[in-house]
Amino acid sequence: MATLSVPEVVPSPLEDAEQLRKAFEGWGTNESLIISILTHRNAHQRKLIRQAYADTYNEDLLKALDKELSSDFERAVLLWTLDPAERDALLAYDSTRRFTSNLWVLVEIATTRSTHDLFEVRKAYHARYKRSIEEDIAYHATGDYRKLLVPLVSSLRYGGDEVNNTLAKAEAKILRDKITNKAYNDDDFIRIISTRSKAQLNATLNHYNNSYGNAINKDLKADPNDEYLKLLRAVIKNLTVPEKYYEKVLRQAINKLGTDEWGLTRVITTRAEVDLKRIKEEYHRRNSVPLDRAIAKDVSGDYEKFLIELTGHGDA
Amino acid sequence: MATLSVPEVVPSPLEDAEQLRKAFEGWGTNESLIISILTHRNAHQRKLIRQAYADTYNEDLLKALDKELSSDFERAVLLWTLDPAERDALLAYDSTRRFTSNLWVLVEIATTRSTHDLFEVRKAYHARYKRSIEEDIAYHATGDYRKLLVPLVSSLRYGGDEVNNTLAKAEAKILRDKITNKAYNDDDFIRIISTRSKAQLNATLNHYNNSYGNAINKDLKADPNDEYLKLLRAVIKNLTVPEKYYEKVLRQAINKLGTDEWGLTRVITTRAEVDLKRIKEEYHRRNSVPLDRAIAKDVSGDYEKFLIELTGHGDA
Numbered sequence: 116m117a118t119l120s121v122p123e124v125v126p127s128p129l130e131d132a133e134q135l136r137k138a139f140e141g142w143g144t145n146e147s148l149i150i151s152i153l154t155h156r157n158a159h160q161r162k163l164i165r166q167a168y169a170d171t172y173n174e175d176l177l178k179a180l181d182k183e184l185s186s187d188f189e190r191a192v193l194l195w196t197l198d199p200a201e202r203d204a205l206l207a208y209d210s211t212r213r214f215t216s217n218l219w220v221l222v223e224i225a226t227t228r229s230t231h232d233l234f235e236v237r238k239a240y241h242a243r244y245k246r247s248i249e250e251d252i253a254y255h256a257t258g259d260y261r262k263l264l265v266p267l268v269s270s271l272r273y274g275g276d277e278v279n280n281t282l283a284k285a286e287a288k289i290l291r292d293k294i295t296n297k298a299y300n301d302d303d304f305i306r307i308i309s310t311r312s313k314a315q316l317n318a319t320l321n322h323y324n325n326s327y328g329n330a331i332n333k334d335l336k337a338d339p340n341d342e343y344l345k346l347l348r349a350v351i352k353n354l355t356v357p358e359k360y361y362e363k364v365l366r367q368a369i370n371k372l373g374t375d376e377w378g379l380t381r382v383i384t385t386r387a388e389v390d391l392k393r394i395k396e397e398y399h400r401r402n403s404v405p406l407d408r409a410i411a412k413d414v415s416g417d418y419e420k421f422l423i424e425l426t427g428h429g430d431a
Numbered sequence: 432m433a434t435l436s437v438p439e440v441v442p443s444p445l446e447d448a449e450q451l452r453k454a455f456e457g458w459g460t461n462e463s464l465i466i467s468i469l470t471h472r473n474a475h476q477r478k479l480i481r482q483a484y485a486d487t488y489n490e491d492l493l494k495a496l497d498k499e500l501s502s503d504f505e506r507a508v509l510l511w512t513l514d515p516a517e518r519d520a521l522l523a524y525d526s527t528r529r530f531t532s533n534l535w536v537l538v539e540i541a542t543t544r545s546t547h548d549l550f551e552v553r554k555a556y557h558a559r560y561k562r563s564i565e566e567d568i569a570y571h572a573t574g575d576y577r578k579l580l581v582p583l584v585s586s587l588r589y590g591g592d593e594v595n596n597t598l599a600k601a602e603a604k605i606l607r608d609k610i611t612n613k614a615y616n617d618d619d620f621i622r623i624i625s626t627r628s629k630a631q632l633n634a635t636l637n638h639y640n641n642s643y644g645n646a647i648n649k650d651l652k653a654d655p656n657d658e659y660l661k662l663l664r665a666v667i668k669n670l671t672v673p674e675k676y677y678e679k680v681l682r683q684a685i686n687k688l689g690t691d692e693w694g695l696t697r698v699i700t701t702r703a704e705v706d707l708k709r710i711k712e713e714y715h716r717r718n719s720v721p722l723d724r725a726i727a728k729d730v731s732g733d734y735e736k737f738l739i740e741l742t743g744h745g746d747a
Binding site: 234237238241245246247248249250253254257261262265266269270271272273274275277302306309310311312315 | 550553554557561562563564565566569570573577578581582585586587588589590591593618622625626627628631
């Protein structure tokens with residue numbers, strides 16, 4: 116359900132590297148050429164292009180892009196060009212540094228990446244920052260946030276489809292009891308959310324809904340302004356219906372007075388190769404306008420072109 | 432610092448499999464032959480033998496050993512023959528099931544395996560039990576034990592040697608403050624112990640010792656019978672001087688009225704290929720008798736022969 120489109124015949128990494136070099140040379144940068152190449156190569160292909168570029172010109176492609184481009188366009192191109200695990204490591208690192216405002220990014224990384232991909236992010240974090248992601252989160256976060264985020268990012272969730280229904284019912288009851296007592300930071304509450312496989316957790320939440328008449332996130336809205344509860348709802352949404360979570364991030368980014376380019380760029384670059392197609396459908400359904408049109412209305416220039424190339428047109 | 436010795440010329444996996452098959456056949460089992468082969472093959476070689484055996488005789492070697500052997504000898508041979516990650520997964524699974532008595536095993540696995548090896552254990556646990564190790568620990572453990580063990584097993588500790596001395600001093604002070612207030616289960620206390628790299632933690636504990644005049648484990652002996660404090664001391668010992676931890680497990684297993692075969696087998700089979708040489712030195716130093724002689728005095732028969740072959744003689 117990616118939106119990324121790759122041509123049937125892809126030039127060799129060296130050819131792409133040479134074209135990019137051409138785009139950087141001479142009078143002014145050829146942004147269109149850069150966009151046309153990079154937005155239509157998958158992660159593996161981009162990696163090979165970076166290698167070929169480094170081998171041929173003895174310079175990191177990211178450094179070259181950094182010199183040639185600027186502003187929102189630059190940030191989008193750099194994030195996209197990075198290897199997904201490196202990109203997430205970088206986003207996570209940024210988040211731990213301006214902590215209060217960006218817990219969302221950590222939640223996204225901890226909950227919407229596959230077990231394998233999250234492990235790759237953690238290894239990339241080691242390599243880049245010489246310490247672990249959970250180490251930094253545990254150090255910078257406090258209280259309930261730490262209690263929730265550290266296990267969330269550390270769990271190696273089982274990825275299989277097996278469901279134990281007896282357990283699901285029992286744990287739905289635990290969740291209900293905790294919510295009734297407003298014990299949202301309870302050890303067992305966090306244990307269930309942070310360690311159970313997505314399939315098992317989904318079964319538990321279905322039992323919750325069937326037995327208690329509300330989706331759990333409705334019951335977690337006791338105090339709509341409580342920041343911890345907001346985060347908890349985001350965790351649950353991401354673990355069960357990530358496209359709805361991302362639709363909302365996009366909606367809020369685009370409809371803001373002054374677009375939230377940071378959020379927009381992040382969602383498009385991290386999901387284009389994963390499930391942006393599903394997110395687009397959700398966006399269209401919820402906003403009665405296709406995502407690409409909403410983006411085009413809101414941003415402009417090379418940044419717009421770049422995002423639209425990654426997003427694709429209409430619902431296709 | 433392994434004690435495992437592998438001959439210079441190793442038979443092919445198929446030859447070994449054929450010899451093992453011979454040992455099983457006919458009137459009675461040839462235990463000496465089994466011992467002479469298996470105790471002198473490393474993990475990779477044992478894996479190939481298992482494959483060759485399965486390919487040739489259409490039976491799992493472990494099943495065959497299970498049929499032919501019995502009692503402590505059987506358990507030792509089976510544990511040893513298993514792939515290290517599978518073995519740890521099995522030991523961890525057993526521990527979560529008889530929880531109160533075997534937290535030690537979980538601590539050993541969480542703290543003395545390398546970051547990479549612990550990750551392999553977690554994958555093996557997925558494959559074998561269809562859920563995650565932290566999921567089972569979080570489910571079966573409670574209170575302070577859960578609070579300590581879940582992050583301990585979930586952390587992907589950075590493995591590099593870099594040390595930040597400013598941080599080490601600051602965190603030594605945090606540890607000291609918590610201990611002064613008897614806040615042994617404090618969030619920050621557990622965060623430091625469970626997430627910092629071994630090199631960083633070691634620096635922190637050295638600063639602790641230098642600044643406050645005691646090794647931290649001495650200060651954690653406030654109540655010598657407190658089980659949680661015992662476990663905490665074991666964690667710290669394992670992260671810094673694992674050979675001392677293992678020496679003590681062996682000492683207590685051997686000197687018990689009635690040997691603790693479970694502990695003895697576990698330490699020998701899990702460390703023979705890692706650091707049993709270091710542990711043996713420590714044992715000799717602390718007990719004034721070489722480990723192999725202590726084992727020989729305490730157990731007998733094929734079980735004794737098997738352990739001694741893995742342990743080696745004297746301090747060699």
